[in-house]
Amino acid sequence: MRSAGARRLCGMTVLVAVAACDATASLRSRTSSPGDAADRFDAEHRDVAGGPESGPGPVDASGCAPGTTRPCGNDWGICRAGVQTCAPDGTWADCVGAVPGAADETCGNWLDDDCDGATDEDCACMEGDRMPCERECGRGGQSCTGGRWGPCEVVPDDTVFSVIVLTGTIRDFNASHPDFQDALGAERGLVREMLDAEGKPELTPGPHRTVSSPESFRQWYRDVPGVNASMPFGIPLRPSESPGVFTFDAPDYFPIDGMLLAETHIDHAGRPRNFHFTTELRGRMQYRGGETFRFRGDDDVWVFVGGRLVMDLGGVHGPLEATVSFDDIAPTVGLERGRDYEIAFFHAERHTRQSSFRIDTTLGRVDACGPF
Numbered sequence: 001m002r003s004a005g006a007r008r009l010c011g012m013t014v015l016v017a018v019a020a021c022d023a024t025a026s027l028r029s030r031t032s033s034p035g036d037a038a039d040r041f042d043a044e045h046r047d048v049a050g051g052p053e054s055g056p057g058p059v060d061a062s063g064c065a066p067g068t069t070r071p072c073g074n075d076w077g078i079c080r081a082g083v084q085t086c087a088p089d090g091t092w093a094d095c096v097g098a099v100p101g102a103a104d105e106t107c108g109n110w111l112d113d114d115c116d117g118a119t120d121e122d123c124a125c126m127e128g129d130r131m132p133c134e135r136e137c138g139r140g141g142q143s144c145t146g147g148r149w150g151p152c153e154v155v156p157d158d159t160v161f162s163v164i165v166l167t168g169t170i171r172d173f174n175a176s177h178p179d180f181q182d183a184l185g186a187e188r189g190l191v192r193e194m195l196d197a198e199g200k201p202e203l204t205p206g207p208h209r210t211v212s213s214p215e216s217f218r219q220w221y222r223d224v225p226g227v228n229a230s231m232p233f234g235i236p237l238r239p240s241e242s243p244g245v246f247t248f249d250a251p252d253y254f255p256i257d258g259m260l261l262a263e264t265h266i267d268h269a270g271r272p273r274n275f276h277f278t279t280e281l282r283g284r285m286q287y288r289g290g291e292t293f294r295f296r297g298d299d300d301v302w303v304f305v306g307g308r309l310v311m312d313l314g315g316v317h318g319p320l321e322a323t324v325s326f327d328d329i330a331p332t333v334g335l336e337r338g339r340d341y342e343i344a345f346f347h348a349e350r351h352t353r354q355s356s357f358r359i360d361t362t363l364g365r366v367d368a369c370g371p372f
């Protein structure tokens with residue numbers, strides 16, 4: 001579960017990054033009223049919840065016409081925006097459905113916990129490292145100077161980064177779940193070609209050897225009280241020996257030992273481990289031409305680019321690997337050079353006694369920019 005004690009209501013006290021759109025601007029944060037975030041969000045996503053001007057009744061100075069709705073909060077870091085409704089008295093009600101950020105940044109977890117656009121700011125880091133970050137305008141980067149990560153700043157498009165970060169959610173299950181610690185075997189074709197309306201993988205019509213039902217599969221990448229427990233999660237990819245290749249390599253991938261549900265089973269080396277979990281990671285990638293994305297590990301892995309399935313390593317199996325060539329998938333997915341796309345990565349660790357996870361990619365930057 002998320003740490004409730006560290007939460008701040010984004011809808012009530014929204015942290016908004018402000019910056020002038022010039023090459024030297026620093027993305028600083030400040031506290032503002034909910035309207036600031038909503039107004040900016042409205043301008044970018046008019047079709048999300050309907051603009052205030054689309055509703056009935058007079059619009060007052062705050063843009064509040066009774067019955068209308070608008071987005072609130074923000075989509076940066078671990079935060080997610082919600083919706084506000086204009087009450088009959090012409091005032092905006094509380095923000096509903098938003099995922100708030102933490103009051104303080106947690107160091108070393110590769111997440112923007114306080115949703116100010118900067119990851120692990122003021123935390124210890126390797127001198128000279130540079131990673132992408134969210135930004136108000138242009139593309140952002142953070143630099144490690146004096147041993148500490150700095151703020152998110154607008155950087156030139158050709159900036160070279162030494163770390164790229166994939167962020168999302170890790171969900172912990174127990175062996176008693178019908179899809180975990182039961183069947184064995186690689187099984188392609190478990191998920192449909194396109195993500196569903198909520199941006200999640202959807203089970204194909206069965207029967208399936210390693211998944212019991214559409215209902216059980218829906219729980220893999222959704223928070224379900226009593227079934228799973230979740231927390232925000234991020235992994236760093238660093239340059240490997242191969243020029244231009246960023247790598248994350250965990251031969252023993254057990255990131256939630258002693259955390260969340262904390263059920264333990266013995267691994268291949270006799271150590272108690274927390275098995276049975278899923279990893280959901282998303283990022284905004286730029287297709288420039290020639291990029292590849294390789295995964296090696298177990299168990300299930302599905303990768304979607306622009307909402308379309310481009311890698312299928314489904315099933316319960318020992319380490320398998322696959323490589324996506326973005327040039328090869330470009331005609332099918334409709335990729336155009338120079339444009340941004342969402343890359344969504346869904347993994348499941350379903351069976352003892354091993355868990356491994358390795359990504360190698362030539363994607364030069366993946367921004368953790370929230371949903372499209």
Ligand SMILES: [Ca+2]
Nearest residue numbers: 112114116118
């Ligand atoms: Ca932060």
Ligand SMILES: [Ca+2]
Nearest residue numbers: 106111113120
């Ligand atoms: Ca952090």
Ligand SMILES: [Ca+2]
Nearest residue numbers: 173274275276
């Ligand atoms: Ca578990």
